[in-house]
Structures are given as structure tokens and as C-alpha cells.
Amino acid sequence: MPDWNNISSVLLDMDGTLLDLKFDSHFWQEYVPERYAFSRGLDIPTAKQLLAPTFKKHEGTLNWYCLDFWSQELELDIVEMKKDVAHLIAIKTGALEFLKRLRQRGKRCTLVTNAHPHSLALKLEHTRLDNHLDHIISAHELGLPKEDPGFWAELQSVEPFTPHQTLLVDDNLNALRSAQQFGIKHLLAACYPDSKRERQHTDEFAYFHEFDEITPASFPTS
Numbered sequence: 001m002p003d004w005n006n007i008s009s010v011l012l013d014m015d016g017t018l019l020d021l022k023f024d025s026h027f028w029q030e031y032v033p034e035r036y037a038f039s040r041g042l043d044i045p046t047a048k049q050l051l052a053p054t055f056k057k058h059e060g061t062l063n064w065y066c067l068d069f070w071s072q073e074l075e076l077d078i079v080e081m082k083k084d085v086a087h088l089i090a091i092k093t094g095a096l097e098f099l100k101r102l103r104q105r106g107k108r109c110t111l112v113t114n115a116h117p118h119s120l121a122l123k124l125e126h127t128r129l130d131n132h133l134d135h136i137i138s139a140h141e142l143g144l145p146k147e148d149p150g151f152w153a154e155l156q157s158v159e160p161f162t163p164h165q166t167l168l169v170d171d172n173l174n175a176l177r178s179a180q181q182f183g184i185k186h187l188l189a190a191c192y193p194d195s196k197r198e199r200q201h202t203d204e205f206a207y208f209h210e211f212d213e214i215t216p217a218s219f220p221t222s
């Protein structure tokens with residue numbers, strides 16, 4: 001359980017943390033290769049083979065999360081394609097209750113995501129997560145991904161927070177590492193970003209499986 005009495009701000013990741021990563025996994029690993037194969041007259045395994053090094057090259061950069069970049073690179077309408085599989089967008093069990101409880105306890109809740117604004121808009125439309133958050137920030141507004149240690153200082157200019165009273169909840173270990181390097185004191189890793197896949201292991205950070213393990217009590221306990 002996080003040290004709730006000493007936490008005033010909570011920074012929350014979206015994909016793989018509040019939302020099930022199965023949408024994104026399916027989109028990038030199945031649907032994009034399928035459409036790429038169709039548009040080029042290839043079979044799907046060949047398309048996957050061709051796409052793998054391109055994906056690898058941009059992993060962890062802002063381009064990786066940029067729908068305009070991929071639309072251009074793959075010559076596919078990525079924004080429209082996301083809408084085709086939008087029925088897979090799902091809030092994780094207990095995530096809304098967790099947010100409600102945090103705000104009841106007076107914690108400021110900020111969504112901090114690497115997701116592109118179009119992707120973010122689609123997910124908010126389908127989940128209405130915005131009703132449970134104080135502020136929403138896409139890394140694209142700041143020009144750096146969360147994996148970059150410079151990101152957190154940029155974030156402070158639009159969302160002031162005190163690093164030793166701040167908790168980051170994220171499934172991206174590189175984002176947690178860069179936040180730690182910046183001085184954010186409370187860090188929590190999501191073990192099950194994707195309900196369809198195996199758990200991810202981390203000994204580096206405190207972690208949780210289900211939100212009920214980390215949801216604070218309604219009233220402070222001493």
C-alpha cells in the first residue's frame with residue numbers, strides 16, 4: 001500500500017495502467033500488420049516481419065506514440081483504423097473506484113500519457129475517464145516522452161507537483177526509471193498491463209496486480 005498520508009499528487013499513466021493494454025496490443029500487433037499486408041499485397045507473416053524492425057527503431061521515442069508519424073510511415077489512416085477496433089478499449093477492474101477514492105481523500109489526480117492527442121481523445125470518448133481526473137496531459141504537448149528524464153521538469157511547468165509528495169503509477173518501467181531519476185519519491189508499477197498476456201516482473205519498483213490492493217481507505221488511518 002502506498003504511503004497515502006504523505007502523498008498529495010498522483011500521476012497516472014493511461015494505457016496499460018488505467019486502461020487494459022489489450023486494445024493497443026491488438027491494434028499494433030494484429031490489426032496494423034493485417035491492413036499493411038492488404039495494402040501492399042503481402043501475406044500477414046511477411047508484413048509482420050517487415051514491420052518489426054521499423055517498430056523496434058522508434059520504441060520509446062515520441063514518434064512511437066505519434067499517429068501522424070505512423071500514418072505517413074505506413075501510408076495507412078491510423079486515426080481512422082483505431083476507431084475500427086475501439087470496442088476493445090476497456091477500463092481495468094477497480095480503476096474508477098481507485099480514482100474516486102483518491103479524489104475523496106483530496107489527492108490531485110493527473111493523467112500523464114505518452115498517447116497521441118487523437119488516441120487520447122478516442123479513449124476518453126469511450127471511457128469518460130476525464131470525469132475522474134483533475135488534469136490530463138499528453139506528452140506530445142511537452143515535446144518529450146515520459147522515458148526522457150527531462151520530461152518531468154517540463155511537466156512541472158504545466159502541472160506543479162512536489163516530487164517527494166508525488167506518486168507515479170505506470171506500467172512503463174523506463175518511465176518509472178526516469179521519474180525516479182528526477183526525484184519523484186513514490187513509484188508504483190502495474191504488473192498486468194494487458195489482461196491477455198502474462199504479468200510483467202519488476203523487482204525494481206513496488207508493484208500491484210489489482211487496484212483494490214492499492215486503493216486507500218475512505219478516511220486517513222494513522
Ligand SMILES: [Mg+2]
Nearest residue numbers: 013015016171
Ligand atoms: Mg502505459
